[in-house]
Amino acid sequence: MTSLVLTLTETLRYRGALGQWSWVLHRITGLGVLLFLVLHVIGVSWAVFFPELWEKEILIYQHPLFTIGEFALTACVIYHALNGLRIGILDYNPKWWKHQQQAAIYVLIGTVVILIPTFILMFQHVLKHYQSPEAPFIVSLAFIAEAQFPFLVGIVVAAVAAVLVSSVVGLFTGGGRASADKNARQSHHGSQLERFWWRFMRTSGILIVPLVFGHLILAHIVQGVFEINLINATIPGVPVNEALGMLANGINNSGTAVEYVAERWNFFAGPVAIWRLYDAALLALVTVHGFNGLRYVLTDYTQGSPLLRRAMGYLCAMGAVALLVVGTLALLGTIDQTMVDMARAAQDAILAGG
Numbered sequence: 001m002t003s004l005v006l007t008l009t010e011t012l013r014y015r016g017a018l019g020q021w022s023w024v025l026h027r028i029t030g031l032g033v034l035l036f037l038v039l040h041v042i043g044v045s046w047a048v049f050f051p052e053l054w055e056k057e058i059l060i061y062q063h064p065l066f067t068i069g070e071f072a073l074t075a076c077v078i079y080h081a082l083n084g085l086r087i088g089i090l091d092y093n094p095k096w097w098k099h100q101q102q103a104a105i106y107v108l109i110g111t112v113v114i115l116i117p118t119f120i121l122m123f124q125h126v127l128k129h130y131q132s133p134e135a136p137f138i139v140s141l142a143f144i145a146e147a148q149f150p151f152l153v154g155i156v157v158a159a160v161a162a163v164l165v166s167s168v169v170g171l172f173t174g175g176g177r178a179s180a181d182k183n184a185r186q187s188h189h190g191s192q193l194e195r196f197w198w199r200f201m202r203t204s205g206i207l208i209v210p211l212v213f214g215h216l217i218l219a220h221i222v223q224g225v226f227e228i229n230l231i232n233a234t235i236p237g238v239p240v241n242e243a244l245g246m247l248a249n250g251i252n253n254s255g256t257a258v259e260y261v262a263e264r265w266n267f268f269a270g271p272v273a274i275w276r277l278y279d280a281a282l283l284a285l286v287t288v289h290g291f292n293g294l295r296y297v298l299t300d301y302t303q304g305s306p307l308l309r310r311a312m313g314y315l316c317a318m319g320a321v322a323l324l325v326v327g328t329l330a331l332l333g334t335i336d337q338t339m340v341d342m343a344r345a346a347q348d349a350i351l352a353g354g
């Protein structure tokens with residue numbers, strides 16, 4: 001906690017020191033994207049496990065508040081990606097460190113340059129939605145709060161469980177008291193592991209860039225969030241082929257978010273379900289990268305307490321494993337016409353105010 005206060009006060013005290021600001025921005029943007037990722041992967045998995053809930057979730061994504069959040073999310077991903085590449089390039093070329101202030105400015109300029117056309121293209125989808133002849137449907141804030149509350153409870157329960165597990169481990173290991181020899185061995189092993197994670201963060205960052213930008217281009221630019229449940233809309237990245245079944249023909253015949261996911265995951269290039277494979281790679285990389293990043297942040301702010309520090313490590317490991325399991329099970333699942341019909345009925349009930 002003391003170091004959290006220190007981060008903020010020192011950042012304000014050295015107002016204008018660009019390195020400090022870009023470090024804080026990198027941290028905030030990484031955490032923001034991770035929070036979205038957790039809600040998002042659980043939400044997508046509902047297309048397979050609870051079709052009505054995914055249908056609800058997409059109506060929530062279409063609320064004006066979430067539209068603002070979507071623009072913020074895009075800005076976060078772009079800044080974090082460019083700054084992450086800057087960190088990686090400078091780390092592997094220490095002689096360039098003297099240019100780091102300049103590089104931080106280039107990152108800010110690059111972010112703005114990419115954001116301007118991106119926001120214009122994204123905004124066109126928003127305009128089209130609000131100018132459509134039928135009045136756009138907007139869910140109530142109470143509806144959003146009710147749907148998002150379980151996520152909050154889940155995060156609190158996971159944090160409490162991590163502290164409990166850490167306390168039990170502390171009891172069995174003598175609360176971290178160990179012989180000097182054991183401590184030395186542990187710290188050697190720990191630093192080897194940390195070196196692995198250091199390299200992993202940089203390598204995964206590079207691999208994430210094309211995957212996450214490809215995903216965002218399809219979900220924000222080729223089409224927008226408003227087209228995910230649009231009746232008879234084409235599905236980005238899936239060629240129209242009327243000869244294939246209703247859930248693989250490249251058209252959202254039912255106008256449900258559930259059919260949208262089915263269409264994408266049922267698309268085969270030869271024998272390969274490429275969008276399932278693509279999403280699996282994205283899921284694995286962003287989850288491990290994001291939760292390891294969260295571990296850096298949380299352990300930074302709990303340096304003073306071995307119990308809490310260990311708990312934060314467990315929390316991140318549990319979070320990553322849980323998200324990987326949920327996301328992978330969804331990717332291995334199937335969506336059939338009955339589920340699409342359930343989603344259609346749920347959407348109709350919400351639109352009718354039910």
Ligand code: HEM
Pocket residue numbers: 033037040041044045070073077212215216219225228260261264275279280282283284286326327328330331
């Ligand atoms: C508002 C912005 C976004 C929208 C509308 C969106 C939409 C979707 C949709 C419709 C799917 C289902 C399958 C597919 O179409 O590929 C999906 C899957 C996925 N998205 Fe996004 N996405 C967004 C942003 C992101 C971001 C920023 C990330 C990464 C940080 C991400 C990571 C994933 C992952 C990992 C999956 C696979 C989930 C699973 O395995 O169950 N998405 N997304």
Ligand code: HEM
Pocket residue numbers: 023026027029030031033034037077080081082083084085087088197198201202204205206208209212286287289290291292293294296297
């Ligand atoms: C788009 C490509 C990305 C690149 C190039 C990138 C790069 C990086 C780099 C180089 C670091 C510093 C690691 C270190 O200090 O050892 C980092 C930290 C981090 N990243 Fe990413 N990243 C990307 C995407 C993401 C995504 C999608 C998320 C969220 C799911 C994320 C969350 C984080 C977090 C939370 C941190 C820790 C920040 C801190 O320690 O202050 N990153 N990233």
